[in-house]
Amino acid sequence: MQHQTIAPEALDRIRGDFPELAEEVQGHPLAYLDTGATALRPTPVLDVERSFGETRTAAVHRGAHTLAALATVAYEDARERIAAFVGADADEVSWTQNATDALNMVSLSLARAQRSPHESLVDLGPGDVIVTTEAEHHANLLPWQDLAAATGATLRVIPVDDDGVWTADDARAVIDERTRVVAFAHVGNVTGLVAPVAEIVEAARAVGALTVLDACQSAPHMPLDLHMLGVDAAAFSSHKMLGPGGVGVLYLRRELGLALPPARTGGSMITTVTLEGAEWMPPPQRFEAGTQAVTQVVGLAAAVDYLDAVGLEAIAAHEVALGARLAEGLATIDGIRLIGPAAGRDRVGLASIVVDGVHAHDVGQVLDAQGIAARVGHHCAQPLHRRLGVAATTRASTYLYTTEAEVDRFLDAVSGVRAYFGVGR
């Protein structure tokens, strides 16, 4: 087994690429522990965005002039690189605004497919079942509520336990022969739980259901091979993986992409248009109506290059170690409830906590006063928080630029929170 991680000198060099990490907040060096919400961007990515804006501004897939051709080459080259990054083929990767948009596209396309069922891989109607989990981000819950409402299908959730954890057995108990879609997060954005993807795909395939993977918290942090995982659709966002905001990725397995109608129609996604109707382009252009976020796509490709240069195995190992340090450190602090897998069990570099007697907003304020950026709130997962019996949690999340010292600063600050508010004495 390989134990490659990010060496200390490499970590110093990486940190030098992120301008924000040289900033002070409230008189302290910034400890950025909110990558789960948005990652910082390194100088090489920012340089590519600027340089593209200076030398390649032109509409892609339109026009015959040189600049348009150069822009189109860069844009399609970016698609190849990002597809390779997640183990997909380029024609299976379409651009969206973000992962939320990508998941909505799947739901809307499936709804539209029901109006011309002969073209559909999936028939959805009353009695059919869409399955998701109780731990999902709202972006992987609301589109399925909408699809259920649009088709008459039933939405069913895989329940979580008191820690927010669900297992393959829990999933198998919910997936039945009427299940047509199973949508779940690869890594929980609150729990840090890594889903048993292979087992879910197997269970879904056995009943002919599609699998839709929310890869927002996995694609940036671990090697991902969508073909090997065998999911039918996947979504992730550029801004969580060193890239710019405004672009996301929708992966559709080739057969599914060819079978699905587009959620949106308009320019650049057609072959022939008459006043009565249109024929669509094949994927990926079929799902890209209108002018896309070209600069951001090229920026995302630069981000992927940056991640590849460091190596996803090394990034994953670095973050698993930080996640373990977080979980173990938190377990030693009185009055802290850790959500998700307990200390000692597998978790990524992400930990959400409840500080007994102190609201998460107040915890976040104490952290901010010490220069520590963490996320507080329900993290767009209200049903999960309701199930856990809490209004809000405080989440620390790491990335390739995070140090052990930053994790320790978080642990130290958290250990002082209850005393500051006069709780537990």
Next chain:
Amino acid sequence: MSGLDDLYQQIILDHAKARHGEGALDAESAHAERFERNPTCGDEVRLRITIDGADVDRVGWEGQGCSISQASASILGQDVPGLTRAAAQDRVDAMRRMLRTRGEHDEADLELLGDASAFEGVAKFPMRVKCAMLPWVALEDTLRQVTARD
């Protein structure tokens, strides 16, 4: 943590625990009720009032959330009963003015607000202004409800 201490003055931490007026009025007895929620952080306050002619007679609330929102509800529960409806609205207006200025303080408002003047430091933390205002926004709505029925 001096900036933090400006935000969390002792009187606020005390009120966050004292919770004056919590559970003081049930739904059947109330003349007006308003539920306010801050979706970004989950702060919630359900505020109820009774009126007696031109006066706010009783105030009760239920809620959960950060210490700023809960202390603010406690101060409201302590200070608003017995004020005229017009004076209660003046407090809401003064709170809003205080929280929206960034550092320029108005002595007359601070005096009027009493314990609530401790929230002056919140003005420097724009993300928390909504927390401090939450119960007062609910109060303003209940006052509007009873006025509409006059």
